[in-house]
Amino acid sequence: MKAIRTSDAQKRNMLDLGPFHSRVHDHMQKMITNPDILIGKDLDFSESHKTATLDGEKWQNPAVVKKIFDLIPTLTHFCNLLIAFFKGAAQTWECFTSEFAPGGLIDEATAEERELAFMPAANDENEGLLGSFRRLMHYQPQLTLLSCNALITFYRNNTEAFMAEKFTEEEDYQYIYKLGREANGEEKKRRKELVDFHDKQQAEKTGRKEVLERNAKATAEQIAQLDLVFDKEKVPELKGTSLKDQLRLFKNAGAPNLQKGPMPIKVADIRKALVDAIDLHTNGTWKLVQDEESETEHINLSEEEGDEEDEEDGWEDIEDYESESESE
Template identity: 30%
Template sequence: MTDIYAHYNASLFGQEEPEDVRDFARAVAGMSTDHTEDQKKLCRIFEDWKKLCERERRGEAAFNSTSIGDDIHVVLWEEIKHNIRKAGGDMGWEALSDDEKRKREDEAYRRACARIGQEKIDAMTPEQRRYIKLFLWGGCCMHKEMNAVKGGNARMTAFWKAQGFVGPIKLVNKDNRVAAASGDSATKERVTEAAQGGAVKLCSLAGAVFAHKDKKKGQQDTLQIYMESIIGYMIRFPDTSNTRYQAFCEAAAELITKLDFYRRFLELVRNLKDKRTFTNMEKNVFDALFNVPTLTELCVLVLYSQSISHPYMREVRGMLKNLLELGGEHRRVLGHLQKLLDDRQLLLSPQASYETGALDGKPWERPDAFYAIQRLAPQLPHLKGALIAFLEGARDTWVHFTSEFEEGGKIASASASKKRRAFMKPTNDDNEGALRAYRVDVRDNPRLSIAQHNARKMYQKNNTSAFMQMHFTPAHHRSLMQQARDEEAAQLPAKSRAKQVAEWRRVDEEKHAGDARRGERAENKAAKEGPVVHVVDLPGLLVKPPTIPILKGYLNWYRAQGDTTIPKNARLDKKALVLDALIAAVERYNTLESEAASAEVVQDAQIEVEDDAMQGIKDDFSESEAGDY
């Protein structure tokens, strides 16, 4: 904003009627962002700036008034004396350059204005102070809904293990599948444990197979042709390759509704290949479409989206909705979630209806998906439990992400007129769309700067051409062209890039210095505790134990091998305790080594068979950015 005001004030219009950027800050009554901590911090910084601007401008008005009180002179004189003291006295002040003196005088003037302005604000009535301080924050409703789905899915993912049930199959990527096949049993277990599974992962992979963002990959063209031949029209599979609201829930609805179709389609894709084999990703999707726990999670995503997500978004995306007035809507969401938890049959009963199951009581967004779940439900024994877990997780997440509407909070305490004054759209769609437009613009014009992109977009959005035709004279055109030349000569984008590189170097040097400090501490610790080495002769060590520092050095070696059960050195203050801990660590390590050696003997006998099993598996896809192929 400072740059915008600077450009305006440099123009002929600004020279005739200058504007102050601080008046913009004073006029802002609220901000809407997503819910990340950096955005909340930005709002706090902006609010502090708004308060400072209010004080400074009111203080300036007092200085510029026809009647200046003695109190103003006192404040100004105190700031002048503060400047002189800070410079080291009169001689220090006189030694400063003229530019430095002017800079410090300007700072003193602004401090004096802020002090006088605060006195003027303190003299106001409480209602006047509340009016000028008004600044409300609201979180984007789309992000609330998206985070609620994440919270529900996290709780549902934990449900399987918590209840001791077999969960969704793990969808292992290509590289890890090869590593597991060529490794020992421990490697297989680690790979399987680290792999993801479940409905959300399936939807992500299905989006990459059925609607890949790179048109040269995936099966989207084949899918469209086959779909038209079977159902008579084409539908693009939901885009899960990008961060899009409700994309995973929509993908879940598509898969559940046309479950048999997508199973048959993947078989067709396999049979059309010369070697009749799936790629790793296709195999993952195909297997998951037959996996009961994964299908259970898909159904839960659909039930939640039909009962909460779609009705909620229909409400908040209505015409001229004010985010600040949606506190009641969010209380209704929490109330409806509790109603569904109290009576799961509102969604699971064969007689379930949108009139009682949907948040707004209106027809399901996708009735075909809801009825498909009704048909599948008898085959899904844990559908009820998974649904309860998801609803509980979603409810708790909604509570967390609607905290700005709490009773007694700033929004709840604001009057209707203040909410209208701080009007903000319920969603951050405009900014999300603008960011996407910038990404596309930069892709097409790699050397395009942010300033150039913003200038082009503002020129279009503000209908600047019409304004120029109506108000510009030849003098205005000359002034504007001169400003453009001056800005181009200043090489601002290059300076911005240089500033970024300088910051990168600062961070890099700071981390190198931190590494050096940690290395020095480790060396000092090693010198104090003895060298980090492996115990070779435990019986001999027990006959003639070394000093405690050397024993702790042995313990540090076993800690480095991953033994997390060894007590901290600070708790081992006696040699007997250190010896007991060391003996236990050696025994644990030797046991693991023996088990690994036994497993390796068995693994050697299986390698040839597994190598044969891997023959003929050919991945037709290129490597993906996420390593999923």
């Protein structure tokens, strides 16, 4: 990265970095073949940078590297991991730099051709454009994206000097004015395309949601017409859709072993879950909603009958009461 940054600062052409990429790959191959040049036991740490680093320069942070060297003896598989790392890095490096391969277009291009196709060594300018755009919009929020791009292109390409040299006739300026007027609707068109695209996405999302809801409703109606199978001997006979429908039925009916966690997927697991649900229902751990309602009605009816008996016990026989009154 240091070499790339230096090349970028020196305005070097990225197309001229083929030999550098080859050096990096060769250095990784050296590490794979002989990792001792980096982590050898007999390697003098103060001199290790001469063989370990690509450029032979000293470590940027010797204290950190020294600490790593001290830990290596305690890491049994460090050497194997290091070799595996460089093998993967070398393979990836070949993919990333395949356009610089010997015999390729860049390798066979002349110096003049590479100069005509000049590319910066780093993409810092592209990364910086977003920040520049943000600052520009902060100070001039009325600018559109197209206007911003036009301004950047104007200054970077030194368009003003080009116009001063090449625009010699009034017709040249009139032609530019014409292009400017024709481009006035481009921003409006771009925004409309964004809105249309958003509307299309939303419509597709709504359509998918409606389809899912219809399918879920149809499935629920289909399952509602089925009856629960409480015979454990019939569970092994259930297959495919029938088996899955029974699983949903028991879950909807309130089987406690199906209320938490993910639903079983494998056939054996589904059958076991159904058998467990039947056992829980048999021993009274859970009951169907209609069974609970029946019990509640029975309890309420019993309470009402008990209240009526209490009321009858509270009344004295009218005939006995009248007889007692006459005797008095």
